[in-house]
Amino acid sequence: MPAEFVEALPILQKIRNAGYEAYFVGGSVRDVLLDREIHDVDIATSAYPAETKRIFEHTIDIGIEHGTVLVLENGGEYEVTTFRTEDVYVDYRRPSHVNFVRQLSEDLLRRDFTINAFALAENGDVIDLYHGLDDLENRILRAVGTPQDRFNEDALRIMRGLRFAAVLDFELASETFVAMKSHAHLLEKISIERIFIELDKLLTADFWQKGFRDLLAISAADYLPGFSDAQKLAQLLKLPEGFVFTNSVQAWGYLLHSLGYSDGKFLLKKWKVSKDFAGQVTHFLTAYQHRKAAAFSSEDLYHLGLSSLTLVEELLAAQGAETDFERICALSDALQIRERKEIVMTAGQIMTAFDIKPGPEIGELFHEIELAIVRNQLENSETAILNYVKDVRK
Template sequence: MRVEKMPAEFVKALPILQKIRNSGYEAYFVGGSVRDVLLSRHIHDVDIATSAYPAETKQIFEHTIDIGIEHGTVLVLEEGGEYEVTTFRTEDVYVDYRRPSHVNFVRKLSEDLLRRDFTINAFALADDGEVIDLHGGLADLEARILRAVGNPTERFNEDALRIMRGLRFAAILNFDLESTTFASMKDHAHLLSKISIERIFIELDKLLTADFWQKGFRELLAIEAYPYLPGFSDKTALTHLLALPSDFKFTTAVQAWGYLAHQLGYSDGKFLLKKWKVSREFSTAVSKFLTAYDKRLKGDFSSEDLYNLGKSSLTLVEEMFAAQNLETNFEQISALDAQLQIRNKKEIAVSAGQIMTEFGIQPGPQIGQLFHQIELEIVKGHLQNTPQHIFNYVKKTLREL
């Protein structure tokens, strides 16, 4: 098969391939970018594989960076871009079910493609557009099947993260798992307990935010991988996610993880997400979603909810209500947002220091409590956010003490 019209990203990188070939070595586009070209999908990264060893690649190009030279990868800075050029390689015995103990540089493309995870990721594309398919990937693309390269037991024993990658590809591409590959993923799911939770999170996060996330999530349950994921032991609760409409897509990762945490019974996402070692910012955002969800179950949102939790959290919750055919009120959120005078306490028209000076208040708990009270009154719309109105409010409050 030949690609007649290469995408712009490949056209721009063609001089890299040609320069390597003119130096007497083989060079090809490889990996997921080739798969995406064949599926007419957007390309994210352009990866190049070559028979040139790292030292030889560095001799060909004037500007390079050793970003992973021990694994054969050199970053080439040319043609106004940055390109990872990796030497064909084979891999020795894997340690920790994730990393090879040693890599061997080789000159044959066929040896390099044999170490790839799935057949649809084991293509190479030459500079003339010829697609090199040594493992039946084109047929699997046509059949929309995910099949491990070679022996699936060997592939998943080498790198157990490939199990999560397979689920992610199913969710992104809407592909089915080939039966032998499915069985091997199920047999080796327990190896996920050996894998860094940060790496698993990346794969699951991409799965949940994919167009066909329900397919990937359904397969995750089917291969019984969930007991090896932190906090995911309740299969019944996890299955509730699949009750959402088949065409529903999560708007953001916060919404996906927030709704997942809600189904699992968590009222505070920080407890669950601490196990997943996510950023504090992401954990806080999910916790705000959960708080908003709980408040919405009890009634409409208030100005304080909007101020404390943010319009984004409230909107994401309302979208989940819509997905479940529950009554929604997006208009109310917009109305509350339009009426809100401040977004944070820094926007209050006077500072705590100015109030202390104006009324001779000494530092201490009193000014903190008073300023918080002012903040709430402004948020509720009971107090206009102007110096004069705030000073009048303080004067009245102090008189009543």
């Protein structure tokens, strides 16, 4: 067992000593079996929430209505969730009610895919009720039980499945693929924020091209904002096989470029991303379009940022185009300021020094000073700036 599980074993043992069942469950078990790094250790138990709280001295009710109690033990935090079944789903996303049960088999039946439906006992035995081990060995992603039911319950599982295919390099089982395609229209019922998270993970995965091909094949793009032009989307797949995006900004920026956007703010607003992320993507998109026409300048670096320019060069390198990382580094080294507030004099100080009244003149003058410093035509010093203003106001 990995260290994370070994550290959590006392939790399982304490629950078992109290007379209940307890297992490690979910994606962490899958990742252990695939020899991948694990992140979260989830524990499922036959103990009801109130019973779990009686076993441990320090707990927090983080989702007790769904059976989850956060256990604080030995310096760690562990989510312990009661075995449960789920009632009729509403909004194709959430169960209207959950029922606590004592049987592990009923709990595992509600999972999304067979490779996520494992339970790991404290002695290291893997409980596999849905042939997930076979699917792991054959690198197949298969829905638990009847796939139509799984996607009708929670349509976000469609995007999760595409993401798993991209992250794990798995093939979709034929019946799971068919069910995804027939239920893709239900994605319109899911919050765009949740879809963004899954699509973002897909695009930045090692095998994103596989996941993206599957996304197009099941026509999921038809139900995503601004993605209805499958032919333009397919341009994304013309990147060399095996290319991996450096980060989300590069991935979404090139995606918008493939869709023909010169300014992606309108579309990104539909995806309800943060203003900061939208700004970074827009800067990358602008930088990419500039670079296709000419080499980068000091002003490009100043206005768009070193990160945007570097991401563009990386993408050009992947496409076999000529790059100039050295030029970007040289521009960066020579840049005196990264933002306007680094100018050693403020507009107010200049107004006082030259008795300039508030109005358009000072705004235009300060902008000229800013550009002159960026272009290295003016030293960012008080003396140089004062002399510059004297000269231009003669």
